[in-house]
Amino acid sequence: xxxxxxxxxxxxxxxxxxEVVEALHDFGLLHVVSPPEAHxxxxxxxxxxxTRAKVLGMLEAMEWKDWGELTDEIVDRARERVDLGIEGxxxxxxxxxxxxxxxxxxxxxxRKRLGFSLAELKRAHQVVFHFIxxxxxxxxxxSNLSLWWVKSESVQKILYGLRNQLQKEEPGEEEKEPxxxxxxxTEKGQSVLAVSTALEMGEKVGEFLRQRGAxxxxxxxxxxxxxxxxxxxxxEEGLKETNFRLEEIAEEIRRAREEWGPRLASLYILLDERxxxxxxxxxxxxxxxxxxxxxxxxSDSLDTVISMLKERxxxxxxxxxxYPSSEEWHRVPTLLSNPPATQPFEILxxxxxxxxxxxxxxxxxxxxxxxFFAGCMIGDAGYGALIAILGYRLTQSTAHxxxxxxxxxxxxxxxxxxxxxxxxxxxxxxxxxxLFHIRPLWVERSHAVLPVLIFTVALGVAHISIGLFMGxxxxxxxxxxxLWMERLGSLIxxxxxxxxxLLVRLNLPRPFFSLNIVLLVIGTALxxxxxxxxxxxxxxxxxxxxxxxxxxxxxxxxxxxxxxVATRFVDVLGLSFLGILMALIIHLLNFVLAIGGSGLHSAxxxxxxxxxxxxxxxxxxxxxFTRRRLSWKKPS
Amino acid sequence: xxxALLALAAxxxxxxxxxxxxxxxxxxxxxxxxxxxxxxxxxxxMIILEAIPETIVIxxxxxAIMMILQLA
Numbered sequence: 001x002x003x004x005x006x007x008x009x010x011x012x013x014x015x016x017x018x019e020v021v022e023a024l025h026d027f028g029l030l031h032v033v034s035p036p037e038a039h040x041x042x043x044x045x046x047x048x049x050x051t052r053a054k055v056l057g058m059l060e061a062m063e064w065k066d067w068g069e070l071t072d073e074i075v076d077r078a079r080e081r082v083d084l085g086i087e088g089x090x091x092x093x094x095x096x097x098x099x100x101x102x103x104x105x106x107x108x109x110x111r112k113r114l115g116f117s118l119a120e121l122k123r124a125h126q127v128v129f130h131f132i133x134x135x136x137x138x139x140x141x142x143s144n145l146s147l148w149w150v151k152s153e154s155v156q157k158i159l160y161g162l163r164n165q166l167q168k169e170e171p172g173e174e175e176k177e178p179x180x181x182x183x184x185x186t187e188k189g190q191s192v193l194a195v196s197t198a199l200e201m202g203e204k205v206g207e208f209l210r211q212r213g214a215x216x217x218x219x220x221x222x223x224x225x226x227x228x229x230x231x232x233x234x235x236e237e238g239l240k241e242t243n244f245r246l247e248e249i250a251e252e253i254r255r256a257r258e259e260w261g262p263r264l265a266s267l268y269i270l271l272d273e274r275x276x277x278x279x280x281x282x283x284x285x286x287x288x289x290x291x292x293x294x295x296x297x298x299s300d301s302l303d304t305v306i307s308m309l310k311e312r313x314x315x316x317x318x319x320x321x322x323y324p325s326s327e328e329w330h331r332v333p334t335l336l337s338n339p340p341a342t343q344p345f346e347i348l349x350x351x352x353x354x355x356x357x358x359x360x361x362x363x364x365x366x367x368x369x370x371x372f373f374a375g376c377m378i379g380d381a382g383y384g385a386l387i388a389i390l391g392y393r394l395t396q397s398t399a400h401x402x403x404x405x406x407x408x409x410x411x412x413x414x415x416x417x418x419x420x421x422x423x424x425x426x427x428x429x430x431x432x433x434x435l436f437h438i439r440p441l442w443v444e445r446s447h448a449v450l451p452v453l454i455f456t457v458a459l460g461v462a463h464i465s466i467g468l469f470m471g472x473x474x475x476x477x478x479x480x481x482x483l484w485m486e487r488l489g490s491l492i493x494x495x496x497x498x499x500x501x502l503l504v505r506l507n508l509p510r511p512f513f514s515l516n517i518v519l520l521v522i523g524t525a526l527x528x529x530x531x532x533x534x535x536x537x538x539x540x541x542x543x544x545x546x547x548x549x550x551x552x553x554x555x556x557x558x559x560x561x562x563x564x565v566a567t568r569f570v571d572v573l574g575l576s577f578l579g580i581l582m583a584l585i586i587h588l589l590n591f592v593l594a595i596g597g598s599g600l601h602s603a604x605x606x607x608x609x610x611x612x613x614x615x616x617x618x619x620x621x622x623x624x625f626t627r628r629r630l631s632w633k634k635p636s
Numbered sequence: 637x638x639x640a641l642l643a644l645a646a647x648x649x650x651x652x653x654x655x656x657x658x659x660x661x662x663x664x665x666x667x668x669x670x671x672x673x674x675x676x677x678x679x680x681x682m683i684i685l686e687a688i689p690e691t692i693v694i695x696x697x698x699x700a701i702m703m704i705l706q707l708a
Contacts, residue, residue, distance in 0.1 A: 351680030449701055547695060554697045604687040607680065 002361045003335040003622075004299040007328075009292060010309065011318040017284065017291045021277050023312050028626030029305055030295040031333045034283030044090070045278050051094050052271040055264050058101055061108060062253060064261035068398075070269075078266035084274040093267070104256065111249045114242050120220040121239045127184060127192050127217065128232040134182040134194055139229040144202030145194065147217035148209050152191040155183055158212050159193075165208055166201060192217055273627055280625060296333050296622070297321075324357075332357035335622035342367035344405035348603060353617025360474055360614055366606055369463060371409065373605060374598035375416020376456075377555045379445065380563060382428035383591055384417030390595075413598070428587060429563025445553070446560045452553040460549025461498055463605070464542055465491055467613030474614050485530025487613065490539045492523030497543070545609040552605075555597050562590040639707055646703035653696035660689040 008030060012020045024030050041049075084090060131147065138145050150158060159181060166178035180196040193214070197205050206216075218224060223238050225231040285292040297305060306319050324332045334357050336346055345367040355361055378384065387410050394407025425433060425440025432438040445452045468491040475484025496519035503512050527535035566586030573579030668682035 351683060353680075450705060453698070453701065544691065547698070548691050550698050551690070551694045554694060600683075600687070603683070604690075607684050608687060 001337050001364075002355065002357065002359070003337045005296045005324060005332050005335070005357065005622075006299045006302055006321045007294065007324055008297045008302070008305070009294045009320040011290055011292055011320070012313065013316055014286060014289055014291050016313065016316060017281055018277070020291075020293070020309075020313065020317060021280050021284075023309065024280070024293065024625055025273065025277055025627055027305055027308055028624050029301045030293075030297050030625050031622050032280050032283070032293065032295040032625045034280070039282065042278070042282055045275065045282070047090050047094070048084075048271055048275040048278060051090055051097065052268060052275065054094070054097055054101070055268045055271065058097065058104065059261065059264050059268065061104060062257045062261060062264075064257050064265065066261065067265065070262060070265050074262050075266045075269055078263065078270060082267070082270055084270055090271075090274075100260070104253075107249055107252060111246065111253075114246050114249070117220065118239070118242045118246065121223070121235060121242060124219050124223070124235045125239050126186070128235045130184045131182060131192075131194050132232060134196075135229050135232055138180060138194075138196040139227065142199050143196050144199050144205065145196045145227075146202070146206065148193045148195065148214040149217055150191055150193050150209075150212075150214045152185055152189050154212065155191050155193060158209065158214065161212070162195070162205065162208055165204070166197060169201065169204065276625065295625070296324075298335060298337075298622075299323075329358045330356065330618075331620070333622040334359075334619040336361055336363060338363045338367075344408040345370060347402060347405050347409075348606070351603075352607065352611065352615070354619040354621050356616050356619040358478065359616045359619060360470055362470075362606075362611065362615060365466070365470075365610075367412070369610070370602050370606060371412035371416045373459075373552055373602040374413045375418075375420050376459075376552050377598035377601065378413070378417040378559065378594045379420040379424045379556050380426040380428065380559070380594070381418045381421030382426075382431065383563075383594055384414045384419075384421055386591060387417055387595065388414035410595075424560070426560060426563065429560065429565075429567045431567050434567070445556055446564060449553070449557060452556065453550060456549045456552040457546060459552065460546040460609075461494065463549065463610055464545050464613065465494060467610045468494070468542070471614035474616070482530045485526045486535045486538065487530075489523045489526030489528075489530055489535060490542050492519050493527065493539050494523075494542060494546075496520040496523060542613070545612075548609055549605065551601050555601055559590060559594050559597075562586065562593070566590060642703050642707050646700040646707075649699040649703065650693065650696040653692045657689045657693045661686060664689070 010020060010024070024032075082089065082093070127147070135145065159179070163179050169178075178197060178201075182194045184192040184194075186192065195205060195209075219231045219235050220238075223231065223234040225234050280293065285294075302321060309317050309319060334355055336349070336355075338346060338361070342364050345363050348366055348370065349355070349361075349363060375384070378387070391407045391410030391414055394403045394410060397403040397407065421427060423440065423442040424445045425438050426445075427433075427436075427438060443451050468487050471487035472484050472491065475481070475487055496516045499512065499516040499519070502508065503516065524536070527539060531538060566583045569582040569586065570579045573582060664686050668686055672679050672682055
């Protein structure tokens with residue numbers, strides 16, 4: 001149902017404007033309408049926006065994400081302590097935030113710097129760890145030890161050339177190996193080569209290696225020491241210290257996040273609320289010493305708002321109200337109001353454009369047909385019971401605001417799944433029949449395909465007829481002659497065609513034929529008058545829509561057969577672990593497909609086939625001027 | 637022979653539309669995913685567009701069932 005709206009105008013004295021706006025904000029019932037003139041932001045507005053952005057930036061820098069855990073109590077406590085309406089408060093908060101932000105920035109900057117340093121040290125440590133035994137063995141006063149980056153493919157060639165070079169330089173010393181080395185192959189075709197030679201050969205070795213494209217390996221800046229061994233030890237020590245400091249910083253940020261996160265988030269909300277109030281104040285019209293705030297309000301809330309305003313401001317405010325004229329209907333915001341049982345189905349309308357104010361709210365019809373169709377597709381009492389458990393768990397969930405309504409929809413679907421499961425005699429496929437000799441109340445759909453097909457087509461005729469009838473009523477209400485004539489024509493033609501089909505199948509008496517032909521002529525005439533050739537095409541499309549409901553039988557049939565196949569695994573593989581496991585896996589697959597497929601196709605039957613007959617989107621959603629509550633979401 | 641031809645026709649009646657639908661849905665799906673990424677409010681329209689080609693498989697299924705019932 002779409003709530004009836006009224007246009008409300010609140011007049012007051014200009015000095016009292018902030019109090020009146022604050023009161024309206026507290027009531028949270030008015031959809032404020034601001035005049036369309038270009039708005040120049042005031043200095044206060046700019047300051048509020050700037051501070052709000054700063055707070056959000058700090059929350060993000062602290063990696064605070066617990067918006068869902070922010071309770072009303074925390075926000076209310078902050079509201080009691082901070083009055084943003086007092087002049088200068090925002091500027092003072094801004095200054096305090098700067099102090100806090102600077103301290104946070106120092107920590108974050110250090111963390112960033114240490115992060116880079118850690119990455120470098122880790123790369124260096126890979127080398128250090130590998131070369132520690134070699135370096136320890138070669139660290140003598142008469143030897144020269146150095147590490148070099150070389151291409152992996154040229155390591156052998158370089159070593160061969162270097163050995164030859166050293167033997168030429170010191171040909172006599174054959175009993176002593178002139179070159180000792182160790183190689184570490186790293187990624188990307190690079191290797192680290194550690195060479196140890198006699199002390200006096202150090203310079204020549206360096207020159208030889210540089211000529212062949214080798215680059216001296218160096219430890220990260222600040223960790224280079226005189227000897228290779230000391231360098232390696234410094235890297236190891238540096239890695240430990242950096243890790244320790246990073247842990248300290250992480251702990252400091254965590255403490256700041258826990259202590260300041262909820263406070264800053266509350267401050268963000270207060271700033272946002274104050275900004276909204278400022279925008280309403282600046283958007284109100286000023287006429288001399290008075291101001292005017294206008295908006296839309298649900299008609300059943302009118303008395304409440306008037307009495308609250310009178311109680312707070314007495315005769316200092318003047319309230320006027322009226323019903324919207326038909327020319328205004330397209331500007332009136334739409335507020336859906338459905339009983340708790342059908343309310344969860346409103347989420348299915350969110351995927352469609354919002355309904356118009358004087359349009360039709362199809363939530364109740366969706367609540368009837370959506371679970372009915374989905375249940376018919378699943379058609380298994382065992383799966384229905386599992387869906388009921390899943391639905392119940394989701395209704396209790398607080399992880400996401402969408403989960404409880406989805407859970408309630410699943411509970412409806414589970415009810416119809418069990419009912420259809422009894423009609424088709426299915427409990428986890430044919431398991432019910434095998435174990436308890438359960439017989440179908442109506443037909444076994446895996447064998448009797450045709451009755452189910454005919455039933456789904458009949459279901460399609462009924463559903464489309466309801467849609468056309470709703471479209472007809474909508475056209476009448478809006479005095480849209482072409483619309484109601486076309487919808488009525490389509491409805492009559494559809495009924496007459498069904499009548500003719502029944503006439504042929506059931507051999508009904510001849511007068512029925514004449515009656516159907518008369519109906520067909522009347523319907524065609526209405527179509528031609530209402531929609532011309534387009535009307536005829538629309539009717540053909542309606543016939544196609546009716547056939548589309550066969551998918552209920554088709555998906556149901558595939559689900560039933562898959563469930564039977566799952567149980568057959570136990571026949572083939574015996575009552576073994578593998579047989580039961582395979583049966584469970586196929587049942588699980590079928591269960592997931594049943595939930596996903598039935599939901600998607602039921603939704604499609606509504607969106608494409610049903611809604612196209614009467615639903616008109618393009619309405620504006622009712623957004624009351626209200627304080628943020630627990631329905632609060634992370635700002636985007 | 638007649639039965640074999642009927643079975644073949646039934647399989648073609650559902651197989652060819654299924655392939656065509658798969659092709660159409662793949663194209664619509666990739667375009668739709670891009671659109672929804674940029675404009676999340678179009679998700680409803682995209683589901684509708686994605687679901688439209690399926691009708692042809694349903695019609696193929698009906699034809700195939702009719703043929704299989706002839707076989708029986």
